[in-house]
Amino acid sequence: MSNNYNILRNHKQPSSEDIAKHKDFDALLAKYQTTAQPNQKRQGAIVRRLAYVATAIAAAAASIVLIINFLNPQDLHKATQEEYFAQLPLVNPPIEQVKPTFTKQIVDVNAGGTFKTGKGARIVVPTQAFMNDRGELIEGEVNLHYRALSDHVDFFLAGVPMTYDSLGKHYQLESAGIIELFAEQNGAPVQIAPNKAIEVELVAEIYLPDGNEAPKFNIYKLDTTAREWVSQDVKNIQSIEDIANASQNINNNNPVNALRSEYASDLAAIETAAAERLRAIEVSVPAPAEPIKPTQSNSQRPSFELKFDDGSVIIEDDPNTPEDENEFLKQQYKGTLWQIAANTTYDERDFQIKWDVFHLRKLNNRDYEITATKGNRSIKWIVNPVLTGAPYQRALAQYEQDYAAWQQQMNARDAQLKEERDALQTDIKQQKAALRKQFETKLASLGVKTDDLLTKKRVINRFEINNLGLWACDRIIPAVEQQLQGKLEDQFGNEYEQQVAYLVNKKHNTIYRYYVSKNNPIRFDEQSDNLLWVVTSDNKIAVLKPTDFKKVASQKQKKTVKVNLLDQPIQKEEDARAVLSWQ
Amino acid sequence: MFSNLQINRTLVKNEPMRVFKKAVSEEAVLEEWAEIQAAQRDAAMFRPLYDRYFESIYRFVFRRTADEELAGDLCSQVFLKAIQKLDTYQFKGVPFSSWLFRIAANEVAQHYRQTQKTRVVSTDDSDLSDMMDEMEENDDEIHLSNLTKVLDTLDVKDLQLIEMRFFEQRPFKEIADILDMTESNAKVKTYRILERLKTKLINLA
Numbered sequence: 001m002s003n004n005y006n007i008l009r010n011h012k013q014p015s016s017e018d019i020a021k022h023k024d025f026d027a028l029l030a031k032y033q034t035t036a037q038p039n040q041k042r043q044g045a046i047v048r049r050l051a052y053v054a055t056a057i058a059a060a061a062a063s064i065v066l067i068i069n070f071l072n073p074q075d076l077h078k079a080t081q082e083e084y085f086a087q088l089p090l091v092n093p094p095i096e097q098v099k100p101t102f103t104k105q106i107v108d109v110n111a112g113g114t115f116k117t118g119k120g121a122r123i124v125v126p127t128q129a130f131m132n133d134r135g136e137l138i139e140g141e142v143n144l145h146y147r148a149l150s151d152h153v154d155f156f157l158a159g160v161p162m163t164y165d166s167l168g169k170h171y172q173l174e175s176a177g178i179i180e181l182f183a184e185q186n187g188a189p190v191q192i193a194p195n196k197a198i199e200v201e202l203v204a205e206i207y208l209p210d211g212n213e214a215p216k217f218n219i220y221k222l223d224t225t226a227r228e229w230v231s232q233d234v235k236n237i238q239s240i241e242d243i244a245n246a247s248q249n250i251n252n253n254n255p256v257n258a259l260r261s262e263y264a265s266d267l268a269a270i271e272t273a274a275a276e277r278l279r280a281i282e283v284s285v286p287a288p289a290e291p292i293k294p295t296q297s298n299s300q301r302p303s304f305e306l307k308f309d310d311g312s313v314i315i316e317d318d319p320n321t322p323e324d325e326n327e328f329l330k331q332q333y334k335g336t337l338w339q340i341a342a343n344t345t346y347d348e349r350d351f352q353i354k355w356d357v358f359h360l361r362k363l364n365n366r367d368y369e370i371t372a373t374k375g376n377r378s379i380k381w382i383v384n385p386v387l388t389g390a391p392y393q394r395a396l397a398q399y400e401q402d403y404a405a406w407q408q409q410m411n412a413r414d415a416q417l418k419e420e421r422d423a424l425q426t427d428i429k430q431q432k433a434a435l436r437k438q439f440e441t442k443l444a445s446l447g448v449k450t451d452d453l454l455t456k457k458r459v460i461n462r463f464e465i466n467n468l469g470l471w472a473c474d475r476i477i478p479a480v481e482q483q484l485q486g487k488l489e490d491q492f493g494n495e496y497e498q499q500v501a502y503l504v505n506k507k508h509n510t511i512y513r514y515y516v517s518k519n520n521p522i523r524f525d526e527q528s529d530n531l532l533w534v535v536t537s538d539n540k541i542a543v544l545k546p547t548d549f550k551k552v553a554s555q556k557q558k559k560t561v562k563v564n565l566l567d568q569p570i571q572k573e574e575d576a577r578a579v580l581s582w583q
Numbered sequence: 584m585f586s587n588l589q590i591n592r593t594l595v596k597n598e599p600m601r602v603f604k605k606a607v608s609e610e611a612v613l614e615e616w617a618e619i620q621a622a623q624r625d626a627a628m629f630r631p632l633y634d635r636y637f638e639s640i641y642r643f644v645f646r647r648t649a650d651e652e653l654a655g656d657l658c659s660q661v662f663l664k665a666i667q668k669l670d671t672y673q674f675k676g677v678p679f680s681s682w683l684f685r686i687a688a689n690e691v692a693q694h695y696r697q698t699q700k701t702r703v704v705s706t707d708d709s710d711l712s713d714m715m716d717e718m719e720e721n722d723d724e725i726h727l728s729n730l731t732k733v734l735d736t737l738d739v740k741d742l743q744l745i746e747m748r749f750f751e752q753r754p755f756k757e758i759a760d761i762l763d764m765t766e767s768n769a770k771v772k773t774y775r776i777l778e779r780l781k782t783k784l785i786n787l788a
Contacts (some may be wrong), residue, residue: 003735004701004702004735004736004737005701005702005703005704005734005735005742006701006703006704007706007734007735008649008703008704009703009706009707009708009711009727009731010707010708011649011707013642013645013646013705014641014642014645014651016638018651019637019638019641019642020638021655022641022651022654022655022659023633023634023637025629025630025633027632027659028633028659028662028665029627029629029661032626032663032665032666032667035628035663035667037746088625089621089624089625089627089628090624090625091624104622166728182620184616187616189616224623224624225671241684261618276724310788360608365607403758419675447614
């Protein structure tokens with residue numbers, strides 16, 4: 001018999017101590033970092049960034065050396081911001097026990113649902129929205145975990161990065177809300193099923209200078225492998241609301257307030273007049289009704305016909321119904337199949353019942369509500385009129401003809417109205433510019449710049465996501481340039497070097513992180529209120545409030561920046577909010 | 584009144600989805616999943632997983648190589664690949680350890696393919712006796728010796744099943760997870776191999 005295997009009987013096995021000699025996670029990690037491919041940039045980001053400074057071969061060799069040096073605490077002060085943060089976890093909560101918590105929501109996959117977070121965010125989960133990693137739809141209940149982050153305290157406590165790299169340049173992101181979601185069933189993670197999307201509505205409050213156009217936020221997703229936010233080609237619907245009684249006047253100066261009020265009122269008047277003029281332009285040439293595309297019946301959904309000739313079907317709330325109703329119904333709906341709409345639940349047994357009467361109510365161009373009644377019992381279904389076979393083909397051909405004709409009519413209408421619309425836009429722009437100039441002049445006479453006047457606004461963004469993770473509604477903002485001179489030091493003489501400092505300014509809903517060292521100055525926006533802080537190893541915060549910040553920033557050639565170390569450690573979110581408020 | 588509803592289509596019901604059995608408690612799985620997610624974000628966070636599984640992976644490799652240094656090297660390779668592939672890891676209802684054992688099995692196989700050396704199989708006499716009991720055969724030395732001879736005739740896939748089941752005492756569920764097959768398939772295959780081995784043993788006697 002040949003020896004295919006070396007079968008060892010009773011071969012001595014190594015002891016746990018023997019095995020432990022081979023264990024070396026740090027070596028493994030270093031090996032991983034040096035071998036990481038460009039798309040494996042978790043810890044490899046250090047290598048990637050250092051490679052900018054030298055030629056490819058030299059950089060590769062130098063990177064390894066620098067990594068080893070960099071991991072040495074004595075050399076930490078040499079690290080740049082990027083190098084320092086690249087070696088930390090990408091999402092790095094500074095106070096582990098005060099991380100923003102996840103809300104757990106049990107979702108019945110057959111029902112979906114709408115869920116709210118404490119931060120005003122909303123999540124709409126459709127039915128049959130989840131699949132396992134083999135692509136199989138999940139049945140039963142899924143645990144959806146989510147947390148929304150909306151302001152600088154949330155961003156700080158969650159430890160989310162707020163920077164964006166593009167073409168080798170580093171930018172800061174301002175946020176109109178961030179949401180993190182994951183889902184699991186019996187501990188096994190699940191994902192969003194193909195062709196399904198979860199609708200997310202994020203709410204955040206931002207400060208805008210008076211009269212400034214609302215900024216447009218875009219959708220980003222955190223790529224945890226590449227360690228960066230990645231802009232997503234996802235449409236978002238954005239709205240901005242005023243927050244009643246929330247206007248903040250930094251100077252709290254009455255003449256200024258009066259001016260602001262007058263400006264806001266004049267601006268609103270221009271916009272109201274513009275909207276009215278636009279409406280008048282639009283109705284001057286009525287728009288033709290868009291033809292409705294026929295829907296083909298879906299064999300996966302039940303469908304049925306309704307008989308209109310025996311008076312058992314009643315159409316409700318249709319002002320277009322002519323007096324000779326039965327005749328109209330026959331013509332309108334003869335041969336139509338009514339298909340139970342997706343997301344509508346039904347009991348098949350109900351299809352066997354001989355219902356006495358049906359009420360049909362049009363909800364929109366596609367959806368109708370049918371209420372079937374028998375005696376005291378009634379049920380409702382949402383249905384769609386559908387066609388099948390040759391009638392569908394005929395209707396589709398007719399629709400295509402009608403649609404082409406409709407487009408032509410719309411183009412002709414647009415051309416006819418364009419001149420008037422453009423003239424209106426130009427006029428409104430000029431009116432606004434004139435008003436703005438007048439406002440700025442009046443403010444200047446009081447010694448105030450418009451940038452100093454911030455109004456709090458609520459930004460709401462709605463978009464759909466097709467996978468779980470960390471999503472943000474952000475926009476890139478300009479870098480802050482002004483350097484803060486001097487060492488950070490608290491009232492007890494403790495210096496804060498080689499550690500992370502956090503800075504926020506009132507103009508932008510973001511958080512700046514700085515690795516404080518000689519080579520890495522803290523930068524800020526001198527035109528804004530700024531709040532600066534560091535976290536000590538025992539979770540206390542040493543803070544520089546806006547008023548003090550302004551004083552410190554105005555001093556030339558200072559040697560120290562005095563921060564105020566608070567007595568109590570941060571133990572809950574409210575503690576952090578109290579310390580990091582603007583007041 | 585005649586029924587107004589005329590059903591044209593009937594619902595095509597979805598088959599009930601497969602529900603995975605839990606190999607460990609839900610709590611432990613969730614806890615481990617959190618660790619995996621942290622490691623997916625940051626490789627440095629892989630440490631607790633490494634600490635937890637290093638010894639069992641090392642033993643798995645050592646039983647197939649009988650060489651401490653080689654086992655150490657291959658073990659490092661297993662964990663390196665695990666970190667590198669961690670982003671692609673998705674929980675398939677199996678413990679993370681099974682994913683690691685699968686990588687380890689592949690590494691061992693690759694090692695033997697590259698070196699053209701003879702694959703090592705480690706077993707104890709007590710394991711062989713258990714096998715003989717299962718086949719309702721005597722477990723005296725002659726029979727045990729014959730068993731090693733017939734084991735030598737197995738192809739490597741069949742040998743892996745026997746190795747995991749009888750020499751490492753793994754439950755069928757875990758074997759199935761590691762070899763990416765169903766539990767019942769693992770059972771059926773194992774007992775078919777035992778039947779073949781038994782026939783060969785009888786012929787050998």
